[in-house]
Amino acid sequence: MxxxxxxxxxxxxxxxxxxxxxxxxxxxxxxxxxxxxxxxxxxxxxxxxxxxxxxxxxxxxxxxxxxxxxxxxxxxxxxxxxxxxxxxxxxxxxxxxxxxxxxxxxxxxxxxxxAVPVRICGPLSIDTRTHEVRVHRIPVSLSPKEYDLLTLLAQDPGAVVSRRHILESVWGPAFPGPGKTLDFHVASLRRKLGDPGWIENRRGVGFRLALPV
Missing domain, CATH: 3.40.50.2300 (Response regulator)
Incomplete structure (x- = not known):
């Protein structure tokens, strides 16, 4: 390289x-x-x-x-x-x-x-080449961690990703502990996507990306 x-x-x-x-x-x-x-x-x-x-x-x-x-x-x-x-x-x-x-x-x-440059989940699209996220074709501005969290969940829409795996993938293996960091970013991401139904919480397990009802 x-x-x-x-x-x-x-x-x-x-x-x-x-x-x-x-x-x-x-x-x-x-x-x-x-x-x-x-x-x-x-x-x-x-x-x-x-x-x-x-x-x-x-x-x-x-x-x-x-x-x-x-x-x-x-x-x-x-x-x-x-x-x-x-x-x-x-x-x-x-x-x-x-x-x-x-x-x-x-x-x-x-x-x-x-990786595949554009991921589509219903009205949600993620362009991993330009880091552009859109819902119903409307741009959504995300912080780097929010973007990383969303792209991780979008790798396999519908699949539950454990909290530990999310923390290690997005914040790194040296991240000190769960705390409220992940929950804060999930809440912020839900708000920016315009519907809390985009990210489901499976209590005691983790989160998954899903189409809002």
């Missing part, structure tokens, strides 16, 4: 280039947004959202406008990331992160890109 790394901090860029090389990934490094926009096509783009010469949001929009090249946004911890899907990014990774974490994120994005 050949990727374009857009990172203006040399102390971050050099270890990333070397670390990715150990996984067989060739990283072309550029330090400015202008250089990124002028670069030759690669298999994936890793974009530091804080490059100084061009606004990161504008770079993201322009790099992702064709939808052909996967794009991962690298953000400072605490930066807003809920707009990443709207800008065309496939995923985001908050700094600091390890090279294995980045590679795992890259592989997950590649797997999603190879």
């Amino acid at each position: 050949k990727v374009l790394l857009v990172e203006d901090d040399q102390s971050i860029a050099e270890p990333l280039v070397d670390g990715l090389a150990r996984y067989g990934i060739v990283a072309d490094h550029v330090a400015t947004g202008a250089a990124a926009l002028a670069a030759a096509p690669t298999d994936m783009v890793l974009l530091d959202a804080a490059v100084r010469d061009i606004d990161g949001i504008e770079i993201c929009r322009r790099l992702s406008h064709t939808g052909e090249t996967p794009l991962i946004v690298l953000t400072a911890r605490g930066e807003r990331t809920d707009t990443a899907p709207d800008l065309g990014a496939d995923d985001y990774l908050p700094k600091p992160f390890s090279v294995p974490e980045l590679v795992a994120c890259m592989r997950a994005v590649s797997r999603r890109r190879r």
